[in-house]
Amino acid sequence: MSKKHEKKEVMDDTLVAEKKTSKKKHFVDTTGNHAKSLDEVNGSILVPQHAGYFRTLLAYTGPGALIAVGYMDPGNWITSIAGGAQYKYALISVILLSSLIAMLLQAMSARLGIVTGKDLAQMTRERTSRGMGIFLWIITELAIMATDVAEIIGSGIALELLFGFPLIVGLIITAFDVLLLLVLMKMGFRKIEAIVATLVAVILFVFLYEVILAQPNVPQIFAGFVPHPGQLLTHKPMLYLALGIVGATVMPHDLYLGSSISQTRALDRDDHDSVKKAIRFTVADSNIQLTIAFVVNCLLLILGAALFYGTNSELGRFVDLFNALSNSKIVGAIASPLLSMLFAIALLASGQSSTITGTLAGQIIMEGFIHLRIPLWAQRLLTRLMSITPVLIFAFIYHGNEAKIENLLTLSQVFLSVALPFAMVPLVLFTSNKELMGDFRNKTWVKWTAWLVTVVLIILNLWLIAGVFTG
Numbered sequence: 001m002s003k004k005h006e007k008k009e010v011m012d013d014t015l016v017a018e019k020k021t022s023k024k025k026h027f028v029d030t031t032g033n034h035a036k037s038l039d040e041v042n043g044s045i046l047v048p049q050h051a052g053y054f055r056t057l058l059a060y061t062g063p064g065a066l067i068a069v070g071y072m073d074p075g076n077w078i079t080s081i082a083g084g085a086q087y088k089y090a091l092i093s094v095i096l097l098s099s100l101i102a103m104l105l106q107a108m109s110a111r112l113g114i115v116t117g118k119d120l121a122q123m124t125r126e127r128t129s130r131g132m133g134i135f136l137w138i139i140t141e142l143a144i145m146a147t148d149v150a151e152i153i154g155s156g157i158a159l160e161l162l163f164g165f166p167l168i169v170g171l172i173i174t175a176f177d178v179l180l181l182l183v184l185m186k187m188g189f190r191k192i193e194a195i196v197a198t199l200v201a202v203i204l205f206v207f208l209y210e211v212i213l214a215q216p217n218v219p220q221i222f223a224g225f226v227p228h229p230g231q232l233l234t235h236k237p238m239l240y241l242a243l244g245i246v247g248a249t250v251m252p253h254d255l256y257l258g259s260s261i262s263q264t265r266a267l268d269r270d271d272h273d274s275v276k277k278a279i280r281f282t283v284a285d286s287n288i289q290l291t292i293a294f295v296v297n298c299l300l301l302i303l304g305a306a307l308f309y310g311t312n313s314e315l316g317r318f319v320d321l322f323n324a325l326s327n328s329k330i331v332g333a334i335a336s337p338l339l340s341m342l343f344a345i346a347l348l349a350s351g352q353s354s355t356i357t358g359t360l361a362g363q364i365i366m367e368g369f370i371h372l373r374i375p376l377w378a379q380r381l382l383t384r385l386m387s388i389t390p391v392l393i394f395a396f397i398y399h400g401n402e403a404k405i406e407n408l409l410t411l412s413q414v415f416l417s418v419a420l421p422f423a424m425v426p427l428v429l430f431t432s433n434k435e436l437m438g439d440f441r442n443k444t445w446v447k448w449t450a451w452l453v454t455v456v457l458i459i460l461n462l463w464l465i466a467g468v469f470t471g
Helices: 003-024 053-060 063-069 074-087 092-116 120-126 131-161 167-175 178-187 190-216 218-223 229-234 236-249 251-262 270-307 318-324 328-334 337-372 378-399 402-406 410-432 432-441 446-469
Strands: none
Touching: 053 074, 053 178, 053 270, 053 402, 063 251, 063 337, 074 092, 074 131, 074 236, 074 270, 074 318, 092 120, 092 131, 092 236, 092 251, 092 270, 092 402, 092 410, 092 446, 120 131, 120 251, 120 410, 131 167, 131 251, 131 318, 131 337, 131 410, 167 328, 167 378, 178 190, 190 270, 229 236, 229 378, 236 270, 236 410, 236 446, 251 337, 251 378, 318 328, 318 337, 378 446, 410 432, 410 446
């Protein structure tokens, strides 16, 4: 028998043993340093050892799709379409810069998980004081809740538009979609990746089709990629919306998620070449999927600009967008009920795919920060309920006032921008640490670029908060 076959059999046997162990294990390991992130799927997917580039990339493809959906969730829809409707193509440069920042941060996040075998939440809790750890956990949980605001409201409204359910009923239905994740986890992590990738494809093709019909001004689109920072700083409503786009595009929970699901591929961390290969292909997968997310967000803003810029239509709500797409007085000859239904289908796909990844991120954060010791199914249910309870309470209070409920969306995205540095600072510190990362620590240009981005974002947030309190 060849050495290649012997090695494969050893890996297969090891994987089978790990799977059997995880099946017997009904509780999260809370012993601290030896706990695995998302233990039931950690290292559960084999990758070819001597295959060509594209076959190997295919084996690593999947986690990037789960990351990317966080960058095109319903929160992006409101901020990006509103940005196009109000300022035409001026804010498309913000989407470009946000996407580049996202690629940089997600690459760092994946590298942290692959090299150390720990996710960002575990590493943060291990290397901070108890008080600071609790503070960062609270901020992160609030960020998860802010993320769920957009996902739950988006899914609930999509169900209302497609099937006529009252909004509160749609919200309650989405509260239990965590049960879908429990079923999918039993089917294997690759199934989850495939389902999410399919939902992403639905979103992409729906908006590509609608933008083609809208016939936007292509030269003006390319001109919009040139940033105008002076205009942002002197126009606070534009700055508010720009930060909403940043918060919707670069999401804190995705940094925790990326550091965890990068560990789903089987890996020998004692082998330098194996770690280097895993980083290379995981980052490639992440960048490809985030490029797709960038295209989707651009399509959203272009659609808003091409159809609604200069009109008197009110577009602050999903229902308004749905109705506008079938109103020839607003969008012209391309208006049709089909466009509206495609919009609602894409909204539901976006909300559900984001819900899956948001629930996984909630589990990672709960395990990493407070070492919760309960059955895994109960842990997922608890993290989901913690996130959606404030949304449901708000929905009951303002029952019948959908405009008030949807106003939470932009505010939630701005809060994500405010919360982002609390995840970015530990990530940059850890991935720049030679003791932790060895040869895989951040290169000098990566480290200083990441610090520059973090400082600029903090300054912009302080500028925004000061503007809010001073009126």
